[in-house]
Amino acid sequence: MFIANPPKLLLIAQSARMLVQLAVQAGYSAVVIDCFADQDTRQLALASIQVDSLALADLQPALAKLRAEHQCAYLIYGSGFEQHPLSLAYLEQHWRVLGNNAAVFTALQDKATFSRQLADLQIPHSPCRFSAPAGQNWLFKPRYGQGGVGIRRTDSAVDLPAEQGYWQRYLPGKPMSLSFIAAAGQFRPLGLNRQWCQSVAGEDFLFAGIANGGHLPDSQYRQLLNSLTRLLTIYPLQGLGSLDFIQMNRQCYVLEINPRIPASAQLYDPQIFNWHVQACLHGTLIELTANFTPKAYQIIYARQTVQIPHNLHWPAWTHDLPASGAIIGKGQPICSIIASGETTRQAQSRLRQQQKIIENLLNTGR
Missing domain, CATH: 3.40.50.20 (Rossmann fold)
Structure with missing residues (x-):
């Protein structure tokens, strides 16, 4: 209720x-x-x-x-x-x-323990190391990072502070996520999403956008749901969250769980917030339908320092709007945009058109 x-x-x-x-x-x-x-x-x-x-x-x-x-x-x-x-x-x-408690949230930030749990549960995942590994094709990630900030490509010849982060094997597959809602040891999948990153101002893996309507072969999808089911036996999640993974070579490799309302939430049913409240407040889940409008979301980053023109008329599909006259530094987010379409491909195409409009607005002020 x-x-x-x-x-x-x-x-x-x-x-x-x-x-x-x-x-x-x-x-x-x-x-x-x-x-x-x-x-x-x-x-x-x-x-x-x-x-x-x-x-x-x-x-x-x-x-x-x-x-x-x-x-x-x-x-x-x-x-x-x-x-x-x-x-x-x-x-x-x-x-x-209304959300995951501090103990669960903190436990999921413990990358060493989470990596061991994935191995113990025999869940395919991208291996992690907590001292500099030998060889190449590793990423160094901040221990408490978010949004891709601070992630860098590395190899064993690079001197990096182990106390500040960890190394994770780079997998050159498709970055994806599974949006879900959880309560009382169970979950309901909301949908699969495609994600992408952007290289800006020395950051190579900044989270740039996400689109719903992702697809996996049935066998891989069942494997992914089974992986999340097993993880819920260890991490009693509540409310909205997402499971990040890489699809590569007919396999889904788990990266991490985001134990809070994810960016993908804005791509689904407007009632999603009520579902989150119900799950956290009453421990109950509703049966979800697979219907959704194809949507895509993207962050627009400043490729150089920009000042927001005064009295700028932002289009209705823009969000996270800075104040007039604000100075946005290189590599910082300017705003975000959302587009919908008859297909996810069309929604992403509209995003690209919208980005050009925003760039023109910032250049001309109108």
Whole structure:
């Protein structure tokens, strides 16, 4: 049963636009804490506070202010807590969090243990090493990274600080993800997604976009679902999440689980936020249909430092909009775009057209 009178929510993320948009579409009102305070975030939220980071010292004054001014029954977190587990634990102590608890979230950031669990469960995966491996075709990944920031190609000749990250075998296949919703040891798949990255400002693996409508042969899909079923026996996931993997040589190689509402959530049914709340609040899952509108989402990064023109008229399909006059540094996100179509291929084609429009807008100011 869905909540009859949706309560006010507190939403916290590095960038909270997607969360607040999903919440408002589902009938909720929300107050927001994030690091960007984008135009559309502030327009959708009842109140919005910008913080320098999600570190506890930065969050506490904002939390105190919102607690004094708003009565929020529940809290939902999004991106950015990978480097701030103490903040997540604090939130859990003071609010009813609708999402994975801090223990599960932190456990999934323990790459060494997660890699061992994959091996013990005989789940195909990309091998990880925690000291410099011999040979080539390895990636060095930050221990608490997100969005592909800091990932670099490497080999054994490169001196990298092991305490700051780990090495994972590079697999030259198709990056994909499985969006799902979980509760009480079970899950429902929402759909398969194709992902892509971009090379900008010295970063070679920045997360750039995602499209729904991904496809796998039946045998590989069943294998993937079986892998997630086994992982749920160890990690009691709640709510929306995604399983990242590489499809290569007729096999799916698991990379990681994202234990929070993923970027792909905005590509599915508008009721998806209610499904998340129901799963977390009541521990129940609804039967999902396979129907969806083909959609694709992309982040537009600055290839050089740009200043946002004043009074710029952003098209309706743009999101995460910076303030007029804001200066966006090279390699930083400018905005995001979403396109739909009769097919996923058409949606991605429209994304490319939209990107050209945005580039022209930024160059001409109109």
